[in-house]
Amino acid sequence: MAESREKEPFHWQSAISYKTRERIVVRGYDVNELTGNISFAEMLHLVWKGELPPPNVAKMVDALLVCFAEHAMSPSSASARMVMSGAGYIMPALAGGVLSIGYTHVDAHEAAATWIAAVELMKEKGWTLEETADFLAQGIRRKEKDDAFVRRFGDRKVIPGWHHPQHIRDLRSPRIIELAEHLGVAGDHVRFVLALENATEKHWGRKLYMNVSGAISSTLVDMGFNPDECLAFCAIARSVSITAHCIEEKNREKGWRASSGSKITQPLDLALQKPDYYDGPADRGLPEEKIIEPLTRAPYHYLGQPKNE
Numbered sequence: 001m002a003e004s005r006e007k008e009p010f011h012w013q014s015a016i017s018y019k020t021r022e023r024i025v026v027r028g029y030d031v032n033e034l035t036g037n038i039s040f041a042e043m044l045h046l047v048w049k050g051e052l053p054p055p056n057v058a059k060m061v062d063a064l065l066v067c068f069a070e071h072a073m074s075p076s077s078a079s080a081r082m083v084m085s086g087a088g089y090i091m092p093a094l095a096g097g098v099l100s101i102g103y104t105h106v107d108a109h110e111a112a113a114t115w116i117a118a119v120e121l122m123k124e125k126g127w128t129l130e131e132t133a134d135f136l137a138q139g140i141r142r143k144e145k146d147d148a149f150v151r152r153f154g155d156r157k158v159i160p161g162w163h164h165p166q167h168i169r170d171l172r173s174p175r176i177i178e179l180a181e182h183l184g185v186a187g188d189h190v191r192f193v194l195a196l197e198n199a200t201e202k203h204w205g206r207k208l209y210m211n212v213s214g215a216i217s218s219t220l221v222d223m224g225f226n227p228d229e230c231l232a233f234c235a236i237a238r239s240v241s242i243t244a245h246c247i248e249e250k251n252r253e254k255g256w257r258a259s260s261g262s263k264i265t266q267p268l269d270l271a272l273q274k275p276d277y278y279d280g281p282a283d284r285g286l287p288e289e290k291i292i293e294p295l296t297r298a299p300y301h302y303l304g305q306p307k308n309e
C-alpha cells in the first residue's frame with residue numbers, strides 16, 4: 001500500500017493579491033490607495049505584471065485600450081447582438097461576443113508568439129531583421145512547409161495579425177507604431193513587423209499590411225506582455241464595445257431579428273434562407289421501414305379548417 005503523505009490543509013496561494021476583513025491588498029498596494037490615484041491602464045499593468053508601469057508604458061497601454069475599444073460591426077459585436085436578441089440579458093451576450101475572439105478575429109496571441117519566435121531566431125542565427133522577415137514570409141507562403149519551420153512557427157497559411165477584410169490596410173496600425181516609437185516603447189518586435197511588411201511584396205507579389213492586432217501584439221510584446229496576455233488585452237478593450245452593442249440591441253431592437261414587420265430586412269428573415277439557397281440533399285422521405293408513427297394530420301389540425309389569412 002502506498003504511504004500516505006501529510007498534506008497541508010487547502011489554501012489559495014497567489015502572488016496577485018490577498019484580502020482580510022479589513023484590507024484588500026493588490027501586489028502589495030492597498031486598493032483604496034490605488035483608487036483615485038492610478039489609471040485603469042496602470043492597474044492592468046500592476047495586476048498582470050506585478051509592478052506599476054513607467055509613465056511611457058502606462059500611456060501606451062492606455063492608448064492601445066482606447067484604440068481597440070470599438071470597431072463597429074465585427075464578429076464580436078455582431079455575435080453579441082445575436083446572443084442578446086435571443087437571450088435578452090447582458091451576461092450571455094457579453095460572453096458570446098468575447099467567445100468570438102480568436103484566430104481570425106483579433107489573433108493577437110498567435111501574432112505575439114510569431115514575433116517572439118522570429119526575434120529569438122534572429123538572435124540565434126545572427127540574422128538581420130530583413131533576413132528574418134524574409135525567412136518568415138517565405139516559410140508562411142510556401143505550400144510544403146519543412147518540419148523545422150512548423151515546429152517554430154506552426155503551419156498557418158496566412159501571417160497572423162496581418163491584413164484586414166474590411167480596411168485592407170488597417171487604419172489603426174500606423175498610429176500605434178507611431179505612438180510606440182514616439183513613447184520609446186518600440187523594440188525588436190515592432191521593428192520586426194515593420195520589416196515583415198516590406199518582405200511580403202517579394203513573396204505575395206503585393207504588399208500585405210499588418211492589422212491592428214499585429215501592431216498591438218508587437219507593441220505589447222516589446223513592453224513585456226506574453227501571447228495569452230496580448231489576446232486577453234484585446235478582449236478586455238473590446239468588451240467596452242461589446243457591452244454597448246448588447247445594450248443598444250436590447251433597447252433598440254425587438255429581439256429574434258426576424259420580424260417581417262421591420263423597416264429593414266432582418267438577418268434571420270425567412271427570405272434569406274429559402275429553398276433556393278439550400279444546397280444539401282434534395283427533399284426526401286424516410287424509408288418505409290423507419291416509419292413507426294405515421295404522420296396522419298396536417299400541422300395545426302387542431303385549429304380546424306384554415307380561413308383565408
Ligand SMILES: CC(C)(COP(=O)(O)OP(=O)(O)OC[C@H]1O[C@@H](n2cnc3c(N)ncnc32)[C@H](O)[C@@H]1OP(=O)(O)O)[C@@H](O)C(=O)NCCC(=O)NCCS
Nearest residue numbers: 103104105106107158159160161162163164165208211213
Ligand atoms: C482576417 C482574414 C480571415 C481575412 O481574410 P480574407 O477575407 O480572405 O481577406 P481577403 O479576401 O481580403 O484576402 C485577400 C487576399 O489576401 C490574402 N491574405 C489575407 N490575409 C492574409 C494574411 N494574413 N497573410 C497572408 N495573406 C493573406 C488572402 O489569402 C487573399 O489572397 P488570394 O486573393 O491570393 O486568395 C485573414 O486576413 C486572416 O486570417 N488574417 C490573419 C488573422 C488576423 O490577423 N485576424 C485579425 C483581423 S483584425
